[in-house]
Amino acid sequence: MEVTITRHNEMIDPTVHVWGWEIPVYLFLGGMVAGMMILSGYFFLKGRSRDLVCVCYRIPLIGLVLISLGMLALFLDLEHKLYVWRLYTTFEIKSPMSWGSWILLLVYPALLANFFMYVPDPIRSRLPFLQNWSDKLRSLPNAPIIVGKFNIAVGILLGTYTGLLLSSLGARPLWNSAILGLLFLTSGLSTAAAFVHMIAKDQWERETLAKADNMFLTAELVILALFIINMLSSSEVQIRAAMLLLTGPYAATFWVFVILLGILVPLFIQTRAVKHKVIHTPIAPLLVMLGGLILRFILVGAGQLSHYALYKF
Amino acid sequence: MARFAMVIDTLKCVGCMDCVVACKTENDVPEGLNRDWITTVTEGKFPTLRTEIRSERCNHCGNPPCVHCCPTGASHVHDLDGVVLVHHNLCIGCKACLASCPYDARFIHPKGYADKCTFCIHRVEKGLDPACVSVCPTHCMYFGDLDDPNSQVSRLLQERKHHALLPEAGTRPQIFYLI
Numbered sequence: 001m002e003v004t005i006t007r008h009n010e011m012i013d014p015t016v017h018v019w020g021w022e023i024p025v026y027l028f029l030g031g032m033v034a035g036m037m038i039l040s041g042y043f044f045l046k047g048r049s050r051d052l053v054c055v056c057y058r059i060p061l062i063g064l065v066l067i068s069l070g071m072l073a074l075f076l077d078l079e080h081k082l083y084v085w086r087l088y089t090t091f092e093i094k095s096p097m098s099w100g101s102w103i104l105l106l107v108y109p110a111l112l113a114n115f116f117m118y119v120p121d122p123i124r125s126r127l128p129f130l131q132n133w134s135d136k137l138r139s140l141p142n143a144p145i146i147v148g149k150f151n152i153a154v155g156i157l158l159g160t161y162t163g164l165l166l167s168s169l170g171a172r173p174l175w176n177s178a179i180l181g182l183l184f185l186t187s188g189l190s191t192a193a194a195f196v197h198m199i200a201k202d203q204w205e206r207e208t209l210a211k212a213d214n215m216f217l218t219a220e221l222v223i224l225a226l227f228i229i230n231m232l233s234s235s236e237v238q239i240r241a242a243m244l245l246l247t248g249p250y251a252a253t254f255w256v257f258v259i260l261l262g263i264l265v266p267l268f269i270q271t272r273a274v275k276h277k278v279i280h281t282p283i284a285p286l287l288v289m290l291g292g293l294i295l296r297f298i299l300v301g302a303g304q305l306s307h308y309a310l311y312k313f
Numbered sequence: 314m315a316r317f318a319m320v321i322d323t324l325k326c327v328g329c330m331d332c333v334v335a336c337k338t339e340n341d342v343p344e345g346l347n348r349d350w351i352t353t354v355t356e357g358k359f360p361t362l363r364t365e366i367r368s369e370r371c372n373h374c375g376n377p378p379c380v381h382c383c384p385t386g387a388s389h390v391h392d393l394d395g396v397v398l399v400h401h402n403l404c405i406g407c408k409a410c411l412a413s414c415p416y417d418a419r420f421i422h423p424k425g426y427a428d429k430c431t432f433c434i435h436r437v438e439k440g441l442d443p444a445c446v447s448v449c450p451t452h453c454m455y456f457g458d459l460d461d462p463n464s465q466v467s468r469l470l471q472e473r474k475h476h477a478l479l480p481e482a483g484t485r486p487q488i489f490y491l492i
Contacts, residue, residue, distance in 0.1 A: 002355040003352065004352070005351075005353075006352075008345070008347075009420040010345065010421070011408070012417045012419075013417070018421075077407070078407055079406025079421045080405050080426050081405075081425070083402065084405050086387070086403050087384055087385060090385055090386050092386055094381040095381065095384045097382065097383075097384035098385070100384075168381070168382055169378065169382055170378040170413055170415070170482060170483065170484070171378060171413050171414055171482060309415070309479060
């Protein structure tokens, strides 16, 4: 078959490339913050917040910064920036992006409530009124439980929607799988656990998060396998879409940076670290985070390349 | 409610691109961008080759993914005639509609909003044909209401073999090619 098209629209031809670095970076940061909220909320619910100081008391502030950076990347991607406020003049029930814009509004109060459960010393000494707010919040009955549940709920919504956002875009066969929601949620949990593992000072906390990360990495590997099997057992266009990752232009990056260096190697290192065979170093967590970031870059890039028209590959 | 559609006779189309020029002129489409275009597909093995020349544009789908994914309601289906349009002052330029269109029919206008074929709704509302249809020198393009069984487009689809583009995408395209 020979196809000639006279169109040469920017960002569309010869292949769709409407989203550059901004969207993968946002998906990565959003997913990691979602993971942080779920982890933090979980330990609040379990009454372990005093044992896991970093994840419960330091992460909220870092999460606020990271989600703001993610939203900045999202804003930079917009082509009609001055009209961004239009997102908040409507709620489009069929549009995951509309859901996402409202979910992002819930992320801030959830993280702030988490932050006010314990205001870090340097901030408390400079801004004493924050401590008063914190005291008021903590005096509420069951405050840790409420804050924990709120963070878990918003975290799950945030982590899942980033995947569903892509899977709802019907024209791209690689994205046409609801498994993406679960994959991004698990990857977000994994990168969040890796981040805390990297920055926590307490040895016990680091080990707890390393064990959790091992569990998330294993789950991510299984979900990735299910995602690929799902594609390979579907129609011709989806088989071709899967091949973009398995043997096509994204294969080397996928196998080396996502599967090997992003999952298998850190899983091996962290498994030995929790058994005290090697010491905890930032290498494994950094690899996990890099793998998570590259996973988003690959899925956004390859997804745009995948197409229903077979001659587009 | 009308259901506007376009029928294009590929046996008459010669790919002269008059439709492309008419669209750019009528709608002031910026340089380097196209709301419609010509696709030439040659299939088979020599000497039994078959070439189809198609004038393509937004398919004004009955199940439009671009409308479903739009976070602000900028992409919408016109209440009266099923034409898919974009409110420029609601569009934030997120490009989800570009990514969701299996026909790659949308683009970002230099002013920042998503743009595409409108079926020349401003002409249709005055009882005229879209610009591309009105200029076609081989009269291979037909425009009309599919809900009217006596319209020319309905009759052509009843009488002639035809196909739509990528029906497997589930979008219910409203542009049909006679073969």
